[in-house]
Amino acid sequence: MQEIIAYILVAFAVVFLLKKYVFPSKKDKDCGSGCGSC
């Protein structure tokens, strides 16, 4: 069970980064980390 949850979390992390950098939305393109004015 632990393994299943851990690997689901890994999959979520991969999808999140792909969405952020490979297929970015307009919001992601406008603002990076540490940027407080977007």
Add this chain to the structure above:
Amino acid sequence: MSKNDIKVALIGNPNTGKTSLFNQLTGLNQKVGNYPGVTVDKKLGVSKLSSTQNAIITDLPGTYSINPTSIDESIVLKTLLKKNIKESPDVILVVADVENLKRNLLLFSQIKDLEIPTVLAINMVDQMNRKGITIDLSLLKKELNTEVVLISARKNEGIKDVKAAIIRCHVAAKASPLCGINNQIDPDYFTKLKEISPNYSLYELWLMVTQNNYPETVTKEEKEKLLAFKKDVSKLKKYQHKETIYRYQEINKILKKTYIVDKSKAKDLRGNLDRVFTHKIFGYVFFVFLLLAIFQSIFDWATLPMDLIDGTFAEISDFAKSNLPAGVLTDLLSEGIIPGIGGVLIFIPQIAILFLFIAILEETGYMSRVVFLMDKIMRRFGMNGKSVIPLISGTACAIPAIMATRTIASWKERLITILVTPFTTCSARLPVYAILISLIIPDIKIFGFLNLQGLVLLSLYALGFATAIIAAYILHKTLKVKTKSFFVVEMPNYKLPSVKNVFFEVVEKTKSFVLEAGKIILALSVILWFLASNGPASFDNVEKNTIENTANQNFSEKELQQRIASIKLENSYIGILGKTIEPVIRPLGYDWKIGIALITSLAAREVFVGTLSTIYSVASGDENTATIKQKMASEINLDTGKKRFNFPVGMSLMVFYAFAMQCMATLAIVKRETKTWKWPLIQLFGMGLLAYVASFITYQILS
């Protein structure tokens, strides 16, 4: 948006408090600052004018007139010329600064001539007594033939009056021109111009001709006729010149009757302060001392809370490993997620202190004095004073800084500023510097009061700024683009910082760092943990082989476990990747573990610390989890048997991060602003090459 909502465009000269008014009307928290150029793009918000009436407020960039000289100013013209029913404003709300009313009314007079219902909000009226200003409001309303409201947006005074005036103005709907340029310059010429189309006011047609800006609704036939007016360029210029003179004559007439300044009542603190802050010697001396104080404070004030956060996360990780059932998920939590979150939160104190100082400098109006002070220096290096705002705001983040270059009229100067801004030390570099400085620079005071760590941090900020200026000079000499340049900067009044504005600025920036950077670091920590805990077929035999190979050596159980964890990491997926790039980075003093952190921080620099934290957690195999700093401090270079993060390696890494373009979001924004991949790619490879060479030299000299 409902059909009945009133569309209001908020327009005014730079630094008149448009965004403060926008925030008061909409209840939003857009960034405000006591310096020009805070708004470079339009922003929308909804305002409840009455129980039955809402307004859609558009905050537009500041402009001195509707004859644009830069991209941000052209947004205003485009919005005003729109005839599309969905986008054209119903009411224009012009914000003027009470102290500079004459200059502000030039823009107002142009807008009034567009024959769109207009409200004039005279802001900062709380300064009137101190400046010895008196306004005859009822006469001013009559003379300007418009709704005029006195407000103090910062103090939330007069906002209800603005809302009521917008409703009245919208109901009245009709608007007449203020100056009526046609009769004053060349009646025949302007009568012919007006005959081109009944759908536009005379001034709209005049703007289309002079500004070469045609709304989509202009027909082909109308455009051809308008283009015919452009043929006589000298006549156009002469008439534009006459128009401005005529407008100022009219404004002077009106203000003579309605606006009185009694200099004997004014208290001239501003003049005295300006003499010091913009002095050709003392101005720079004060600026350097101010920066020194800021960076000293960052280290002095942040150490205690940082150690507290670091220690707390080490204990949480230790607690999780000791108390949760052994397994993959517990490993992920204690070696991936918890150190990853700790790697973000540890930097909250330093980031918050940095933004606190920046917010105070912006709020007081000192930032504009810095811009003025720097103009002379900037000009020698191919930029102008306006480049200072992006360079200074780049200390927070390069993205809004690059967007702030839209205020620079000359394309060449703007491009140079875009290209060099990423050299400015942004908040993402701060975590990298902070941890490395605390590892390699002793926490001692020199001359009894200067903290050496703070001094090194200041030197790194200076290095970033100096590199930006040198790079600008090289680009200035090599880029073959001819453009004219001029520099006008608004000198705002000095103000006591608004506690509310400073508080929101610090909270928003810190929250944004934690949430935006935190999500990336957390996701990367999880993936790194997976890549560090798994590997190809040989990975599974590591434990067995290590036990067999070390059977004859007298390792304690703890030493054996550490050895197994270390060899496992070396044979994991991430270990193989790090080993592959190791030959390239070894001349810089880095091993494969640092190499992994360099790769992951390509996305964003602040990931560096979190990555090392995760790698060393996996590698330790020890239940007594140490803090991030302790883990890095205890890492040993197996070749020399000495500390991995020694002085030469630490300096080499800081130099690398000072120059390398490790931020994908910045590359994306540069592409958007320059409309080509050419410049971001030049930045990526140029800065990367500079970073590699500079850290190679640093390491080779120091080691």
